[in-house]
């Protein structure tokens with residue numbers, strides 16, 4: 001591992017802070033503005049797909065843009081103001097300017113009674129409606145009387161925008177890294193993953209690569225459906241996939257398995273988390289959550305899992321104004337990034353090897369790579385790893401197979417393979433990818 005954790009975490013946090021104030025949605029100028037900020041770091045292309053485009057069973061929606069919104073009381077005071085927080089307006093609200101009584105206004109207000117100081121995050125993408133979100137405490141204090149509601153927004157034919165960054169490697173076979181990028185001022189869900197993807201793309205652009213990498217910054221659900229519909233010819237190249245989400249909170253790491261459950265990416269992620277020396281959770285696939293719902297739909301069934309810390313819906317601040325710049329922390333971001341790199345290293349470095357001295361063990365001691373104090377019970381892991389690699393490198397077991405069989409970190413097994421290769425005791429069987 002060559003990354004500098006502290007600097008990485010700070011850089012990731014700075015990007016989140018830059019993106020945080022922007023009002024993003026599944027379409028519109030906030031999404032474009034965010035991608036332009038990412039373009040300062042990556043040469044990502046911005047794709048524009050016209051409203052009305054048929055994408056499988058869905059249709060690219062009209063484009064939504066908002067300039068201002070408020071609720072004003074009879075005294076002319078803006079009691080709910082989009083300028084103070086973009087979460088105050090239900091995303092995709094249709095334009096409106098009317099005076100209405102409190103009774104009618106209340107039908108369009110959303111609160112979180114269990115967290116009375118937080119503003120909820122609500123959307124109405126596929127039903128034309130309008131609404132405001134506010135702290136429950138404020139809701140309880142609303143006086144009877146008339147209110148002016150104003151949403152200066154447009155919902156018109158336009159485009160769905162997404163960002164794509166392709167990094168070619170030795171092989172045309174691809175690793176897909178995807179994150180939804182459509183939430184407004186929410187940090188963990190999902191600015192944390194956007195910043196992790198940028199960091200990862202930069203890191204990989206400076207590393208030798210066996211695989212090619214494709215990064216997608218897309219609006220949730222409709223973005224992955226649109227991308228899959230327009231890029232079906234590319235899909236067979238995708239051999240591994242990792243969806244990133246909620247990577248900055250203080251919780252421990254979670255990996256949600258792909259629909260297949262035993263794909264190489266699943267095994268790689270499991271090995272990394274099992275040997276990170278911290279608590280972690282492996283979740284079974286369920287057809288709910290983020291864009292894995294589309295990438296792992298039966299017609300594609302991509303080997304794509306989801307790396308998170310605390311999963312969506314499982315932390316109280318989820319989809320509220322409390323998912324803010326305090327909820328995400330540089331050290332958690334750096335730790336998540338490090339895990340992404342380790343998982344990708346497994347994909348990059350795994351392979352079949354051949355023991356060049358298969359008849360009995362080679363004498364490692366005389367080569368200076370094995371101390372094996374006689375009579376002492378347990379061998380150090382590093383030396384046991386040498387024995388495992390020699391024993392199972394018959395061209396039928398990959399390094400990850402060996403790591404799993406030996407209950408060791410992939411890194412330890414890979415290091416052993418490198419040492420043995422250096423001493424002409426091992427060679428790579430081929431460069432054929434598997435998985």
Ligand code: ZN
Nearest residue numbers: 183189312319
């Ligand atoms: Zn969300």
